[in-house]
Each structure stands twice: as C-alpha cells, then as structure tokens.
Amino acid sequence: MTAGEVGLLEGLATTRAIRRFRPDPVSDEDLAAILFGATRAPSGSNRQPFRFLVLRDGPRAREARALLGEAFRSAWQVKAASDGYSEEEDEGSRRGRTARALRQFVEGFEDVPVVVLACLVRYRAPHPTEGASVYPACQNLLLAARARGLGGVMTMWHAAVEDRLRAVLGIPEGVAIAATLALGHPEGGHGPVRRRPLRELVYEDAWDEPAPWAVDPPGTRFTRG
C-alpha cells in the first residue's frame, strides 16, 4: 500500500453513487485501471461473459449518448412524478438534495465524462440469476473508480431506448445491455454510505431470525427503514 491509498474495507463502505462530475476528462490510464479492476470480478465457471463498451467522443458514442440522455430525462420525469420528488426539491432535505442531483444528472447527461455500457454475452436463455456474471464486475468498476479518485453510478434507465441503442452501436442479438454506468471526477466527494441497520438485512438459521452478532460499527448512520 502506498500512503493515501484507499483500503479495501474503507473503499466498500465509502463508495457513494456519484452523479455530479467535474468537466475534467478521464485519462486513458484511469480508464484502463478501472476496466482492469472491473474485469477481475468472478463469473460463472470463469466464463467472463461481461463486455464493457466505453462511450466518449466517437461518432457513434455521441449518437448513443444523445439517445441515453433522452431516455434518462424521460425516466426521471416518470420517477419524479411517481415518487413525489418534484415538490421536495427546494426543501433542503436529504431527499430534496437527491432530487436536485438526479435532475441535474439527467439534464446534463450528454456532458458526463464517460459512459460505459456493461453488456452480457448470453450462453443460455435470459434468466433472473444471469446478473451474477456481470453485476459483480459493475460493482468492481465503481470500486476501482473510487480507488482512482473518480466515481460513478449504475442505472437501468437505458431501457426505453434499448433497441435504437443496439442499432447505433451494433450490439448483436444474444448480448444483453445489463447496465449503463456514468463515470467521471466527482464534483462532491465520496464518504460513508447510508443503509438500513444490519439487523434488518441479516438473518441467521432461518428467514427473519435475528443474528445477534450482526451489529453496525459505532457511528454508522442509517436510512429510514
């Protein structure tokens, strides 16, 4: 370890969803290190069916990013209405800040420094557990970004334009777009994430049975249950 490097446990606990980015470009060296970290993830029988399609300034990348921006803005409008976010934005609450960050994220989506599509080369029919061979790599990607001083967020908001996206980028049949990841140098910072108390997420011996040892470290802050 070199001084200033982030430790593994600390990295897990402090990798926030980052949606506000500085305009600084992401260097090729950072991208290579982040994709190297991503691809170290496990997958079923080590088949490595994950592929990462990086969208920056290429002609098809720009077209794809415009499509994604459109889809993200629609998805946010639906979510803001259904979750009642829009009225809260000015209240200064945590929820209000989230709403504002989400709105700014989708409005400026075309300016996100790097967009990565995480794809899955299927070897069998679509299945609810197939993500076991691609989402660990997505999580590694976000953690590797954190380690390099960058940050990002994973979303499924590409769904509305998936067919047009596949056509623009030449993604073949049999390959699923598993996630869209936004990546860049964070405007804000990383820091401890908030989750529900461990006792609500961990059971022992049977469903809903408490695990008395499953205690959060002192100082942990929680989301509402």
Add this chain to the structure above:
Amino acid sequence: MTAGEVGLLEGLATTRAIRRFRPDPVSDEDLAAILFGATRAPSGSNRQPFRFLVLRDGPRAREARALLGEAFRSAWQVKAASDGYSEEEDEGSRRGRTARALRQFVEGFEDVPVVVLACLVRYRAPHPTEGASVYPACQNLLLAARARGLGGVMTMWHAAVEDRLRAVLGIPEGVAIAATLALGHPEGGHGPVRRRPLRELVYEDAWDEPAPWAVDPPGTRFTRG
C-alpha cells in the same frame, strides 16, 4: 490505512474464488464486518432489497446445509461429465487442480465453516436485470472477506433443492434465493486472478471496436480466450 491492510485496487485484483477452507470457525466479529461490507453495496433507488441468511450450526441451518451438500454433489457430477473434468483430475494441470478442488469442495460441503444465502426481496416480476440490486452486495461480501483474511465463492448450485430449502428456512414467496456463498479461512491463498486480455473485454465507440488504451498491467497472466 493500517500497515498490512489490503488496498482497494489490490483487493479487486487478488480476490480469488476460495473453495478449500481450514476448519477454524469464523468469528462473530469477522462475520459482522463482512456483512457490513456486503450491505454497503448500491441497489436500485437504494431500496436495499438484499437479505443475507447465515447458515452455521442452528438446527435449520444444519438441515439446509445437508440439502445444499446433496445439490452441490449432483451439480458437480453433471458438470464434471459435461465439461470432461473427471478424466483430467490427475494430470497436474491447472484444470486438473480446479477439478480436484471442486470435487473436494462438494464432498466436504457440510463442513464449510459458514454458508450464506443471498436473497432478493422482489418488488416486481422476476427480470434478468434484477440482479443489479443483489450481486453487487455479493461481490462486496467476497471482497470484505478478502479484507478480513477470509475467502469464499458464489454459486448457483442450490437450484436443484430450492423448493425444499425454502420450506426448511421459511423463505417466503416473493423472495428469490439469488446465490449461495461459502465462506471461511482459506486453506490456500488469495492472489492475482486470471482473466482474458482487456482487449477482448473492452470496446470503445461501438461493439467489437478496439479500445487501444485498454492494456493490461505488465506481468498480468491470462486465461485462454
């Protein structure tokens, strides 16, 4: 960072699938830290639909572990036959070592120190992307284990006994068993994982287009493509 702690990038690159465990028990402190790391993972809208059901020595845990052992041994027999593993076991090759480790893993499954079922509380119909809200947490679990000097492996081999398992453990409808994780103190060690070269896994601007900057660090060792 304290001396000897594993760095974040190093942890991503050196967390191997661990299937051979020392008989030493896993302490409550280690388990709590590992589950804390797991539950720091992101999930859609931060819903945290992941639940971790820990199976150690409780009465239902023992029954569940016996069922799992049975399922794992069957799954291995099918895999060994279909992948032609059984003939290679004595050859001393890497593939032979993998075959031996897998056979020993399933034969001694009931003695694995800790088994964790990663579950997903569904809020909509089963879907191929639902794993985005549970497999990042599974990957965090394996990384947190690595950070604490332990190790583990994620499998789907519970599938054959899933109904009986759900009955024994009281897992309700609407909750999916997303993965079975084995956990303990490794008999062997962690170390750099082998993957395909980055150029086969990373594209830029369109599907199958090379990303010239996507270069593996010097000394990286690869799997066959």
